[in-house]
Amino acid sequence: MPDAFEPKIVAFFCNWCTYLGADLAGASRLKYAPNARVVRVMCSGRVDPQFVLNAFARGADGVLIGGCHPGDCHYQEGNYKALRRFRLLQRLAEQMGIEPERLRLEWISAAEGDRVRTVINDMVEKLKALGPRRVGQGPDRPVKDLAEVS
């Protein structure tokens, strides 16, 4: 089946735990589904709900947020802030018709390369079962004048 559905996942990983966990999965040569694309942020607390909504609006089938385990955040408690926002996002996503499986928050430490593999594989499997996202293409983000920021 050349045209089997391959879900697109945007993953926001914190620099100190989950991103390193993903690096460790690599160093350990663990193999997992190639569907996730990682955006590195310093802390899961940096993940603005807009990043998530925008990713969905631009065609992501799933969004994964990865942070340090509770108590382990490099900045003390950014992951709790992420959790708080995640709960809100879940409700919002639901109202927008985005199935709950499409949005995921996971605590993965720098030592848990195998968890990176399990979580991504599991998410891909669930998204494949769900199929492509159909509903609610969101509004365009107001783009700042390019010249202004360069």
Added chain:
Amino acid sequence: MSERDGLRIGVYVCHCGTNIAGTVDVRAVAESAAALPGVAVSRDYKYMCSDPGQDLIRQDIQKFGLNRIVVAACSPHLHEHTFRTATRTGGLNEFYFQMVNIREQDSWVHEHKGAATRKAIDLVRAAARRVARHRALEKSRTPIHPAVLVVGGGIAGIHAALTLANAGKHVYLVEREPSIGGHMAKFDKTFPTLDCAACILTPKMSAVKNHPNITLWTYSEVTAVEGYIGNYKATIARRPRYIDEDLCAGCLECIDACVFRQAKVPDEFNEDLSRRKPIYVPFPQAVPLVPVIDPEACIEFHSHKCKKTCVTACGERHAVNLRAEEKLERIDIGSIVLATGFRAYDARRSANYGYGVYPNVYTALEVERLINASGPTAGEVVLRDGRTPQTVGIVHCVGSRDENTNRWCSRVCCMYSLKLAHLVKERTGAEVFNFYIDMRTPGKGFEEFYQKLLSERVHFVRGRVAEVTDWALDSSEEGRLVIRVEDTLAGLFRRIPVDMVILSTGLEPQPDAGDVRRLFNISSSPEGFFLERHPKLAPVNTFTEGVLLAGCCQGPKDIPDTVAQAGAAAAEALALIDAGSVETDPNTAYVMEEACSGCKTCVPLCPYHAISFAQAARKAEINQALCKGCGTCVAACPSSSIGQNLFEDDEIFEESEGLLAYA
């Protein structure tokens, strides 16, 4: 910036030998990048991190007038610094650079070349869009406080502290036991040279005590740490020993004078094989040689009715102070060496070996104490009933290399088992059996030591011991312990009766390693040993800058390796101190004043109290020196009026949109 405005991106796709090129079609990635808006040059190259690879970037910047650089290679944690430097030395601001991880997070984790290549293409497209938004930034410099905190006073902490102090740096050495020395202080001899442990350790211990550059706090623990590389503040709680260290002369008369004529309290230092008094020094060579009163055992702390003969014995010195309280010390340091060591596996967990059930089953640490000339039996190897064992069985790998307990090899057990076999045979003339799974002797002089033991007629039986039992099948086994084992070389089951069993227990993380690692904001490996930044290239660094590792807290190792690592950690700390300052990424958050509505949402979010509210202007303000760059406030600001250098909203939007923009 767009192409029209003169955006000129250079894209470099690294082969990393075959590490990347074996799974990712690097040529295809470079070709697809060449077609992206703003890309002026796109190349693939065998090793981008090599000198010629970096030169390529520098030359292209000049030749093609590049103003943005993207390198798709390994993890930014490995080479971001390298390529930023190349960008800078090529004449650009180093933050006009973006790194793409197509090795750890692509070629190494995927098998299908097509899919891995598509992923790399997406990631490069995202980076090219992101980098267009990058702004020129300056790194900031933080001065390094020249003092160092060393936590743990085993051989690792001692060696690191002395190295630093000899280089003229001030060291605070914090040890939680009443004396420094760690596990090594318990041994009589050390493998493979069989040199006397005390003879090499005690001089170093007294050197610590006497060094003008070392502040030694024993019986103390670090309770709080804050700050960042160069400027840490630590709080140390010093438990009361009830004997004033400054006043005590170390005569130990208070111990003799204690109303307890008989020592009744199990002696931890002797692995409970002997008893001590409520007032005691852990061992005769303890540093500092100042007694401690154990409030759990001392009657005065229970009934207040003791005659306090210790106080009387101390006399004019007035060193005994039964009202002493915990003291907090607050220190400023620039870097930290963690050397908290290991704990030995609890042999009770392997119930089939009968430890705690049969009195003649011992742990290796107990036997180390028995063998020790200053131990509970003054160096005689005798059983609890006073008999000298005629036959001794040493069981290797107890709590190591075992799916049910600990999976790792503890690295030192084969060698210390050989050491104990030699010493027990030497002291008792007993027949000694070693039961091993594999003999692991990879170290200088180690294999030679093994050969020596073979020639000493110590028996070696290959096989994991199934059980230690006192269930005799015939008269030769009566009243003895029987070791049941499958001898995998002879191919038969054997029952070997012995008088004494020694369990070679493995090395584990300290029980509180999880708390310690959180305190110092570092990570650990799955089994709990502290995680080094890179196993080969940064083995004593952690992901928290300025926090270094030495000794068994990082993983099981012998004394030579521990000392080498402690020296390396000291050298890393020295390098920081002598550089005087360290560069930090300018990833701080800042308030865009025009947009700030003064809602104060951000103020309580900051864990570093970097955000304040300027009453006059009714705007939030971020103190750049305090901000650590997590970006939590940026994500929370309802009016999008906080930005974060290096992680601007626009940059992240461009990146994630780039990922999803399929051609």
